[in-house]
Amino acid sequence: MARLAQTAGLTDVQQEILSTVRDFVDKEIIPVATELEHRDEYPQQIVDGLKELGLFGLMIPEEYGGLGESLLTYALCVEEIARGWMSVSGIINTHFIVAYMLKQHGTQEQKDHFLPRMAAGDIRGAFSMSEPGLGSDVSAITSKAVKDGEEYVLNGQKMWLTNGGTSSLVAVLVRSDEGHPEGTAPHKSMTTFLVEKEPGFGEVRPGLTIPGKIDKMGYKGVDTTELIMDGLRIPANRVLGGVTGRGFYQMMDGVEVGRVNVAARGCGVAQRAFELGVQYAQQRHTFGKAIAQHQAIQFKLAEMATKVEAAHAMMVNAARKKDSGERNDLEAGMAKYLASEYCKEVVEDAFRIHGGYGFSKEYEIERLYREAPMLLIGEGTAEIQKMIIGRRLLEEYRFQG
Numbered sequence: 001m002a003r004l005a006q007t008a009g010l011t012d013v014q015q016e017i018l019s020t021v022r023d024f025v026d027k028e029i030i031p032v033a034t035e036l037e038h039r040d041e042y043p044q045q046i047v048d049g050l051k052e053l054g055l056f057g058l059m060i061p062e063e064y065g066g067l068g069e070s071l072l073t074y075a076l077c078v079e080e081i082a083r084g085w086m087s088v089s090g091i092i093n094t095h096f097i098v099a100y101m102l103k104q105h106g107t108q109e110q111k112d113h114f115l116p117r118m119a120a121g122d123i124r125g126a127f128s129m130s131e132p133g134l135g136s137d138v139s140a141i142t143s144k145a146v147k148d149g150e151e152y153v154l155n156g157q158k159m160w161l162t163n164g165g166t167s168s169l170v171a172v173l174v175r176s177d178e179g180h181p182e183g184t185a186p187h188k189s190m191t192t193f194l195v196e197k198e199p200g201f202g203e204v205r206p207g208l209t210i211p212g213k214i215d216k217m218g219y220k221g222v223d224t225t226e227l228i229m230d231g232l233r234i235p236a237n238r239v240l241g242g243v244t245g246r247g248f249y250q251m252m253d254g255v256e257v258g259r260v261n262v263a264a265r266g267c268g269v270a271q272r273a274f275e276l277g278v279q280y281a282q283q284r285h286t287f288g289k290a291i292a293q294h295q296a297i298q299f300k301l302a303e304m305a306t307k308v309e310a311a312h313a314m315m316v317n318a319a320r321k322k323d324s325g326e327r328n329d330l331e332a333g334m335a336k337y338l339a340s341e342y343c344k345e346v347v348e349d350a351f352r353i354h355g356g357y358g359f360s361k362e363y364e365i366e367r368l369y370r371e372a373p374m375l376l377i378g379e380g381t382a383e384i385q386k387m388i389i390g391r392r393l394l395e396e397y398r399f400q401g
């Protein structure tokens, strides 16, 4: 059978990287993923393997010790990894966003200081916009930085940090009023701080506490945490890009590539759900034949495969657009929206094909069923994607009458 989700026009290097990652996923991730997930255990051995493969530096330029690969290569690797276990792609994703933001917006000193160790996977990144009172509405951020000599003093509470415990560098978005008079638009008075800390929980740096892991329905193994800043002192040279007031735009740039990444995760999880569904449908017999021979099940498989193909094509298109240097917010929003919705639907159909066994923790589809909903939320909900898509469409199709 021709495999689904093929990508035309890849270079030899891209094909080699992908085949290495796929091999790693089949041998090192799939056999252990469900067991580790049920125990909510951090996949240290897998992370060490990814480090060895150089995946933490995939998109970091070669001059800083990375592989200097494109967003497309990165997204296709993420798709493969999520096919094995979505949580592992989550471990890479926030790291990738922070490295991307540093590459695009960091000062030379910041790039030299962080990127080589990020490429080696020795420093791992998390990014933090959300707070207990807000997620979609980033402009409502209340955490604050106040200048005090050559330092800033940060106070406030952050929520939902993927890799909050295991990371040693967090890009934190806060409000910084200095230099921005009263009445400045909210998004123009935000600043990204590069906060270094010890990995772990509790007080990981004076004034900075990571209370513990949030207990989640799925997406286990990877830690998701709160972050509390209480008089946290950060030197002025750790303002991303060296200038305050640019944080909102820097974060939105990071989230835009993050959206392609979430779309890729949706593609990977949907592919795995299809694989599980199509295999089970040929093994399970009812009324004297394999259920795959019932037209109703074949129709389900046809719909699932079509969704896998469509989501993959949109994700690849969004990544290629960004790689070409063009604005891709429309394509990334569409890809993220479609891939996450289709992923949920394909997983649901694979679950139904499994009948009662889909409800048993012995079957992998049970894990996927708890993982897919996260993709509907992360890097902006479906409603937020539709707002972005709608706004861009009205720009492109402005009425000229």
Ligand SMILES: Cc1cc2nc3c(=O)[nH]c(=O)nc-3n(C[C@H](O)[C@H](O)[C@H](O)COP(=O)(O)OP(=O)(O)OC[C@H]3O[C@@H](n4cnc5c(N)ncnc54)[C@H](O)[C@@H]3O)c2cc1C
Pocket (backbone or CB within 6 Å): 094, 127, 128, 129, 130, 133, 134, 135, 136, 137, 159, 160, 161, 162, 163, 216, 219, 224, 374, 377, 378, 379, 380, 381, 382, 383, 384
């Ligand atoms: C497992 C997990 C990991 C996460 N990791 C990170 C991370 O690493 N860093 C980080 O910063 N954040 C992270 N998040 C937070 C995530 O980005 C937010 O949960 C998400 O943006 C939604 O925000 P919210 O939960 O506050 O929902 P809300 O913004 O309160 O939205 C609630 C509902 O209202 C809808 N809604 C909101 N505004 C509108 C509107 N204008 N029009 C129509 N509908 C609207 C939303 O679509 C949603 O359905 C994570 C979340 C989860 C669950």
